[in-house]
Amino acid sequence: MQTESVKQKCEHFLRDLNTQLHEFYIQFRAIHIDPLERKWIAVSLLVVGLLVSIIVIDAFFHGINPPGKVETVDSDSLHLNKEFAEDNLGVQVDGKGAIIIRMVAGRYSFFPKHIDVPSETPLTFRWVSMDVLHGVHIPMTNMSTMIVPGYVAEITTTFPKPGEYPMLCNEYCGLGHNHMWSNISVIAKEDWTAPVKSLAKGGSNNE
Amino acid sequence: MNDAATRKLALSHLWVAFIAFILACFMGVYQVLERSGFISALDSPSVYFASVSTHGVLMAFVLTIFFIMGFGYTIAASSLKQPVWNMPLAWGGFWLALTGVIMAAIPLLAGKASVLYTFYPPIVAPAAFYIGATLLVVGSWVWCVIMLVMFSQWKQANPGQAVPLAMFATAMNVLLWLWTSAGVALEVLFQLIPLSLGWIDTVDAGLSRTLFAWTLHPIVYFWLIPAYTAFYVFVPKQAGSFVFSDExxxxxFIVLAVFSLPIGFHHLYMDPEQAKGWKLLHGIGTFMVALPTLVTGFAVIASLEIAGRLRGGKGLFGWIGSLPWTNSMVLAVILSLLMLIFGGFGxxxxxxxxxxxxxxxxxxxxGHFHLIFAGTTVIMYFAIAYYLWPILVKKPLFSSSMALVQLWTWFIGMSILTTPWHILGLLGQPRRVSSVVYNNLLTLSWQPYELMMIVGGLVLLGSACLFIYNLAKTQLNPSSEAIDQHIEYAEPIHAAESVPEWLNDLKLWNKVIAVLMFISFGYPILQFFIMDTYGSSPWGF
Structure with a gap:
């Protein structure tokens, strides 16, 4: 009995909604819109539609997305965390040959202070904060992410051109914010060699 | 607007707004000078960040909220032709908001609340700062109640009639603001105030950022709607034309209010605590909200073209030259649209x-938000003030030519300030740095742009001083005789005698917003309560 009345209510609601939408549509069509304005709206819709489709196609077919891996971490106890323990930071090559770079942001520096990475190679950065909100940007590249305490910011990117790049904190993190920066050397792919310790996956165990 | 009580109420709100504005302009000039590093005596991160925090709060919260409240009372009283409902309550809202401003200003100016106007937990400020900000918002909610009561009282007294366009826009802005302010209110009440008072030990910065993003986008439309209202209801009349289409x-206004709310994640594109699918959804919504702006641009330009042709302008572009460029409202809208085009591209x-x-x-x-807010929006606040002042103080404007010079210099100053700012961004300069200490070749290329920004800042400060001087001289002018002017609203080409209920009411749109907000923020907020998150301890700055 109960389920039947719920079902009836649902049907009733849907029927109402349908009539209302129909009425809305009729009233909407009756609005006076100047023919010129109608054309302008069509052009606007086309432009907006074009921009949205470029973004959506890039996202779904070319994998062009901002960082967004929702992964949590306890920022207050990074020193007890295996992955982000001090000797495990920096550039490593995992078993499959992928380059993973683990970095810690804390007032007022990025650790380690300097890293060497190869050009034209996909690099996966894993950033964590040990205190407050930070952001990191390597100007002239796509390496940009917020570093929110409590979360791991993971971003994969490729640097096309070798050179010395600054790595800047781009989110207000305290009075010393502008002193928070370090350097990254992008080395031509053929000249780069993986750091020795990268074979010892997981680094030293400080349990 | 013969009602002295309403005029006093509106003037008080507008003066608080403009005093906040001029103080913040002085801070702005100090900031461009300090961050350039050209004068080493000025270098001080603690003064700089106290100044940036105060500048942001004064411009984004005090100027806007007080201006919008004063503007709303004026629109409601004049377009509905009825006095402000419950005057004591309106003054209560004013004093509550002003108390909040003073409470927040003390720690800000003392350099104890340099957390910027975006708050940024887990950095914490003294509780007085957050409580002050809350009182300011609660004061604005009082205004919201009064606007809604006046809106529905008028509808009851005039059944079947279309609410005047100006009041409909104001009511839509009220609906928008109530929804908008809910996000930051949740953050401040449940996270920041308890954290700063020590009632809770940790805060989830991811949740805070999500709640703030709820507010951060629609708030700019809350600031913008008075400018768009002037585009539709004042500009055509001043130019000698008509509203292109009332409906x-x-x-x-409906699409602005509905679509500006569920799209805040474009502020979180680079954040790790939200997944890319939600960001894409909000990103698509962000493009939708460009539509009402494109429609508005068309309507205003169409009204101006009709005006230009009625004044004898010929040819494809000839009508532009024959517009009344010496009318401050018309000049302001032209400059505002120019800044909107460039700001829109950005x-x-x-x-x-x-x-x-x-x-x-x-x-x-x-660079972007100065062009689009301080440029497009605030230049219309100036034009509205020049238009309303003679009506509110019953004296002619002190100097119309000074007003024109002020509008031009604001436009020129804003162009000089924001162009290098955009370029600096493309050259990789981070925002919110008090000095450039990066030991890198790249930073050398930043210097000429810093110099240009100082010039822009000085031009803007001069312009702002002219604005305040003109308004003050108008009001304090002892000799001029009382003049009795009224606000004149533009008529539409086709009078809309009756419009469908959904073009005349908020209820349906309130429901639509509720559904859209549930879809776009429901799970993204819920996720913080179902996954294992780690709070962050509070930090000083």
Missing amino acids: MARLA GIVNASYAMNAMIHNTAWVP
């Missing part, structure tokens, strides 16, 4: 889901 104007870059990575948190971003 499309209503529809534009906005498309910011809104673009992945391209945003290039300019996220660089100097490009303050």
